[in-house]
Amino acid sequence: MRVYVLVGGAPRKGFEQKRGLSIGVEYKGLYIVFDAGPDAYVIANNAGLSGFPLDLVDHVVISHAHSPHIGGLEAIGWEAPFAKLYLPYASMETLGRQAQKWQLSPVEVVKETRVVDGVVISRPFHGPPWEHFMLVELESGRGEYALFTGCFHPAVRGVLADISNRYRVTTVIGGFHLETAPPETVRGFAEDIALRLRAERVFPLHCSGGLVGELLSERFKLDVRYLRTGDVVDL
Template sequence: MRKARLAAILSVLMAACLTYISWRRRPPLQVASHAKLVLKPVSRAKLVVVVDNNPHGGLRAAWGLSIYVEAGHARLLFDAGPDPQVLRENMKLLGISAEALDFIVISHEHGDHVGGLPAIAEVNPGLTVYVPRGTSSSTGEWIRSLGFKVVEVGGPTTICDGIAVTGPLYGPPYEQALIIHVEDLGLIVVTGCSHPGIERVLEYVHNITGLPIYAVIGGFHLVGASEARLADVANTLKRLEVKEVYPIHCSGEEARKYLSEALGPAYRGGHVGTTLELGAP
């Protein structure tokens, strides 16, 4: 029993070390001159965390992420969590209609971000699902088999007024972030797991848009991160003057505690059911 427990601890430590080493070796994300993104703003945006592993109230918690977004006239789902039943139940409790969705954005192909898609396919087949280029053919075919149209995104791309995606950043896993431009505020950046590094993602978004980042919400991928790494993240958030920070999903409790102390009122936490309403009423 002792040996099994020790082996489990060592495997977690090794995974954390490998994550840190991989992150340190990655160079800054380069922005080609043609990659500049012009994004027309919308007057308001609403985001609701539909699936997350941080529990709250009577909503079901599960390891994964799904965020509902209203921006301008668009309604979309960013990621779908790990399980159709969890997604289905939480959407109902939160008063969110799957039938009203206009499209879906998938950050990356891990099961805790795509597993809930059948719940949407049951009631709204034929939607376009935007995935980052580099997504495996098997995942793409599975999404198509549900009745969705799959569009691979190869770089910074505007989907509609106020909404864009970065396209793939590093990989595997190839991951993209969602960008929402709210008039008079700036950008909301929505991340799935931030495998490329949350600070690198934010720097990249700022560089391709030239706009201030008002808020960031999603997985920060900081479980097991060193204090030096956490300090880098906090310093980047401060330097970019991000006003609202919501680390959820794979951000980790230690990282959440550190950022809470380092960022003061800019730190907002987050859990399943967290709702952001930004911009004009």
């Protein structure tokens, strides 16, 4: 699996950065976009520079309906009309109608949903807002998964308890919504990721803040790496 940070960290030279998140995933010949960033220009520019082919996108997964995560959907519609778009619970009448104007094919996620073999969207969790997570099976052959997160608005303990009962998650990548959180909240989050989920690698992006990475690395000895917009990594 190859992961492209289209939006989400300090930008490499030539890349645009606005507050938001978008991750491109190349998986077994398919192209998936997890969240669409803040606007069409940013995602189109950064996808082009990083070599991620928006015109070949098969599936788009939107974690939750906040503007830093949905603003680039129009660009995907330009490049990949009719791509299947997985929307958060209760957003079909709003975001779904708009997506249809952009020639995307929206599907509302109301329960755990299989996208293709090895790619699953979790059931919806309420924060607010409603948010779901994407799991992609790693190619280790050991039944391990990477967990993709948008902002982690729902209570982390409930989400991880539900997911860890059925999936062995060793890698976590995305936003954690901890930039302005009190230190005790960040410590609790880090403990849950390390001890409840038993993750091994963590890639904090977007709204994660720096303290969570320090705790996961120094206290729990996890492999932590802060990626930049424009980075491409193989998992």
